[in-house]
Amino acid sequence: xxxxxxxxxxxxxxxxxxxxxxxxxxxxxxxxxxxxxxxxxxxxxxxxxxxxxxxxxxxxxxxxxxxxxxxxxxxxxxxxxxxxxxxxxxxxxxxxxxxxxxxxxxxxxxxxxxxxxxxxxxxxxxxxxxxxxxxxxxxxxxxxxxxxxxxxxxxxxxxxxxxxxxxxxxxxxxxxxxxxxxxxxxxxxxxxxxxxxxxxxxxxxxxxxxxxxxxxxxxxxxxxxxxxxxxxxxxxxxxxxxxxxxxxxxxxxxxxxxxxxxxxxxxxxxxxxxxxxxxxxxxxxxxxxxxxxxxxxxxxxxxxxxxxxxxxxxxxxxxxxxxxxxxxxxxxxxxxxxxxxxxxxxxxxxxxxxxxxxxxxxxxxxx
Amino acid sequence: xxxxxxxxxxxxxxxxxxxxxxxxxxxxxxxxxxxxxxxxxxxxxxxxxxxxxxxxxxxxxxxxxxxxxxxxxxxxxxxxxxxxxxxxxxxxxxxxxxxxxxxxxxxxxxxxxxxxxxxxxxxxxxxxxxxxxxxxxxxxxxxxxxxxxxxxxxxxxxxxxxxxxxxxxxxxxxxxxxxxxxxxxxxxxxxxxxxxxxxxxxxxxxxxxxxxxxxxxxxxxxxxxxxxxxxxxxxxxxxxxxxxxxxxxxxxxxxxxxxxxxxxxxxxxxxxxxxx
Numbered sequence: 001x002x003x004x005x006x007x008x009x010x011x012x013x014x015x016x017x018x019x020x021x022x023x024x025x026x027x028x029x030x031x032x033x034x035x036x037x038x039x040x041x042x043x044x045x046x047x048x049x050x051x052x053x054x055x056x057x058x059x060x061x062x063x064x065x066x067x068x069x070x071x072x073x074x075x076x077x078x079x080x081x082x083x084x085x086x087x088x089x090x091x092x093x094x095x096x097x098x099x100x101x102x103x104x105x106x107x108x109x110x111x112x113x114x115x116x117x118x119x120x121x122x123x124x125x126x127x128x129x130x131x132x133x134x135x136x137x138x139x140x141x142x143x144x145x146x147x148x149x150x151x152x153x154x155x156x157x158x159x160x161x162x163x164x165x166x167x168x169x170x171x172x173x174x175x176x177x178x179x180x181x182x183x184x185x186x187x188x189x190x191x192x193x194x195x196x197x198x199x200x201x202x203x204x205x206x207x208x209x210x211x212x213x214x215x216x217x218x219x220x221x222x223x224x225x226x227x228x229x230x231x232x233x234x235x236x237x238x239x240x241x242x243x244x245x246x247x248x249x250x251x252x253x254x255x256x257x258x259x260x261x262x263x264x265x266x267x268x269x270x271x272x273x274x275x276x277x278x279x280x281x282x283x284x285x286x287x288x289x290x291x292x293x294x295x296x297x298x299x300x301x302x303x304x305x306x307x308x309x310x311x312x313x314x315x316x317x318x319x320x321x322x323x324x325x326x327x328x329x330x331x332x333x334x335x336x337x338x339x340x341x342x343x344x345x346x347x348x349x350x351x352x353x354x355x356x357x358x359x360x361x362x363x364x365x366x367x
Numbered sequence: 368x369x370x371x372x373x374x375x376x377x378x379x380x381x382x383x384x385x386x387x388x389x390x391x392x393x394x395x396x397x398x399x400x401x402x403x404x405x406x407x408x409x410x411x412x413x414x415x416x417x418x419x420x421x422x423x424x425x426x427x428x429x430x431x432x433x434x435x436x437x438x439x440x441x442x443x444x445x446x447x448x449x450x451x452x453x454x455x456x457x458x459x460x461x462x463x464x465x466x467x468x469x470x471x472x473x474x475x476x477x478x479x480x481x482x483x484x485x486x487x488x489x490x491x492x493x494x495x496x497x498x499x500x501x502x503x504x505x506x507x508x509x510x511x512x513x514x515x516x517x518x519x520x521x522x523x524x525x526x527x528x529x530x531x532x533x534x535x536x537x538x539x540x541x542x543x544x545x546x547x548x549x550x551x552x553x554x555x556x557x558x559x560x561x562x563x564x565x566x567x568x569x570x571x572x573x574x575x576x577x578x579x580x581x582x583x584x585x586x587x588x589x590x591x592x593x594x595x596x597x598x599x600x601x602x603x604x605x606x607x608x609x610x611x612x613x614x615x616x617x618x619x620x621x622x623x624x625x626x627x628x629x630x631x632x633x634x635x636x637x638x639x640x641x642x643x
Contacts (some may be wrong), residue, residue: 051540051541052541068592071545072537072540072541073540073541073543073545075541076543077541078542081534082530085532085536085537087535087539087552087553087556087557088557089557089559098539098544099543101552102539102543102548102552103543146542147539150542150543156541175606203438220497
């Protein structure tokens with residue numbers, strides 16, 4: 001196991017800059033998720049750790065050793081690919097044992113080790129099969145077994161669960177989580193699924209347009225998203241963002257928007273600075289922090305009902321403030337709500353997030 | 368569904384017409400199957416009476432005819448090995464490396480091979496082979512075909528390799544394989560069906576060609592079967608149908624056998640990427 005360091009790494013493909021001046025480090029034994037929408041540079045970053053892409057500029061270190069120009073085979077890493085990349089002409093035993101074969105281990109030894117790993121992953125009975133003769137979930141575990149068959153410094157995962165159906169994905173996610181904590185492996189995991197990142201990572205690097213927007217623990221990213229982008233990307237459904245007009249009145253911050261009734265917030269230096277730059281702010285409230293409230297009460301948003309989706313244990317109640325400015329609440333209710341009926345959703349002041357005109361978080365007092 | 372009478376009659380008429388057209392096209396093939404076993408074969412269709420192998424005995428008694436089959440084999444196998452190996456390596460490089468303008472290179476090659484080949488190129492080819500002192504050698508035929516078939520072979524294979532995910536070799540290299548190891552262990556076996564297609568196509572091309580060996584070769588002992596067939600004519604120029612029929616059948620067998628072998632071994636199934 002080893003640490004990974006990115007130092008001002010940039011990768012361009014012709015005119016297009018996939019990764020732009022990224023610096024971060026991954027501690028020994030950490031599980032870091034690179035999270036972001038497609039095209040944000042997360043896969044390119046992972047491939048640069050693997051050595052499958054060479055940075056245009058900057059440096060990458062694995063375990064303190066400079067590897068920027070090193071060939072993948074000399075980095076002693078393991079990687080699970082999105083399409084699994086199982087060799088179609090080899091049976092599972094040979095597939096899993098391939099890394100040992102290129103390391104010069106004899107047939108008997110490497111097949112014994114492959115069986116050991118396969119048994120742990122519950123595919124031991126399939127070792128004679130070809131990849132085309134097993135299910136998608138089994139293929140996924142085979143590619144995982146091939147990565148685990150030798151001791152690597154860093155384990156890389158490129159959206160390994162995205163080809164599985166929902167139920168298998170949950171199962172595999174739980175297994176990966178257990179495995180990583182159990183082995184104490186250093187892992188870098190690329191995903192666009194925020195739930196996967198939240199469940200697995202010790203730290204998440206949220207990426208957008210080739211840059212890291214926020215690099216923090218899952219709980220930090222959930223509780224204190226650095227920008228509206230992060231707020232909108234993490235959480236299911238994502239955080240409600242309401243554009244508001246902010247003015248200072250009676251020593252407090254007064255927020256105004258259609259359908260919004262909110263008590264003045266205590267002023268702070270940060271809020272003052274944001275207001276000096278412009279009065280347009282963004283108010284954020286997570287769907288799970290909203291509940292049905294009495295009409296006319298403070299700290300509420302009122303608008304006609306747009307949709308009521310019953311998910312079983314909970315309902316997603318969406319109201320429409322006009323111009324597609326919708327607010328969704330995740331609530332526990334069996335109440336019947338009519339389409340177009342006016343609904344009031346309430347929240348408590350401690351769950352309010354504020355962002356300035358550029359979308360940057362305004363730290364709350366005490367943060 | 369119940370058929371109306373006109374529809375029923377129409378269907379029968381259509382089937383009858385199709386059968387008639389089929390029969391017209393099948394006649395030469397039926398002749399081709401019957402005539403070799405008929406000691407008195409003519410150009411007309413006749414069921415052999417009695418069935419005999421005497422025509423084959425005459426062919427195999429003719430040392431020139433047998434040598435010609437052997438020559439065909441040498442030239443076809445030689446050419447195919449050269450084309451297969453060169454096209455695989457070249458197509459792999461064209462598909463996987465990031466050479467600027469590699470698309471243009473491929474298309475220019477293809478254009479030249481299809482436009483500047485065949486009869487039009489015969490004179491320069493003859494002059495080159497002559498200058499190299501290779502006239503009347505197997506090597507002349509093998510090299511000419513290798514050069515002529517290579518661009519198209521590269522084109523077919525490049526397309527095939529393009530459709531195979533890079534992640535095969537990438538995963539091998541991450542696992543510790545050198546690029547050469549990754550090519551031989553992982554890429555080559557996956558590309559193999561594509562190579563087989565090129566090899567079969569090349570073999571059939573060389574085996575069936577007449578003009579190039581006819582021009583580049585002089586002596587009887589080097590002529591392939593396609594040229595040798597012309598020896599089964601009488602002095603007056605009329606074909607000796609019995610021998611011609613038997614020899615044609617023998618001449619066709621390797622190609623048929625090759626197709627059967629490939630279809631049995633590979634079933635023309637191709638491995639692609641695994642994406643559930």
